[in-house]
Amino acid sequence: MIPIAHIVKTQIKLQQAKPNANLGAVIGSKGINVTHFCNEFNKITKFPKGALHPVIITIYKDKTFKITVKQKTTSTLIKEVLPITHTSFISNNLLKQVALRKLKDLNTKCIKKAIQIIKGCAKSMGLTPN
Numbered sequence: 001m002i003p004i005a006h007i008v009k010t011q012i013k014l015q016q017a018k019p020n021a022n023l024g025a026v027i028g029s030k031g032i033n034v035t036h037f038c039n040e041f042n043k044i045t046k047f048p049k050g051a052l053h054p055v056i057i058t059i060y061k062d063k064t065f066k067i068t069v070k071q072k073t074t075s076t077l078i079k080e081v082l083p084i085t086h087t088s089f090i091s092n093n094l095l096k097q098v099a100l101r102k103l104k105d106l107n108t109k110c111i112k113k114a115i116q117i118i119k120g121c122a123k124s125m126g127l128t129p130n
Helices: 021-030 034-044 074-081 092-105 111-124
Strands: 004-013 052-060 065-069
Touching: 004 021, 021 034, 021 052, 034 065, 074 092, 074 111, 092 111
Parallel strands: none
Antiparallel strands: 004 052, 052 065
């Protein structure tokens, strides 16, 4: 197994990675060819185009890399499930929907604990769970 040199966490829009200054500063400084990375990233991210997702890039000593695309951020998922009339309340049912979608990225596998985590994020966004 090749030793890990760096682990980089960033956010990139699916199928829209471009070799720009921001991405170059993040991974180019670690010795990764940014154009090659963008081509690989765009090849493996099929759906939904343009959605911003957290990405973990594991860079190995031999300058190869592994891309792990996570679920959308919790705040983005909450915004997606809220009704268009955007109130300051979020129902327990909507919290559960977000928790189910985000469960594989959370540090728990228990749905009740996952709902508590999502509830905390909702509160930090100024929403009141009811």
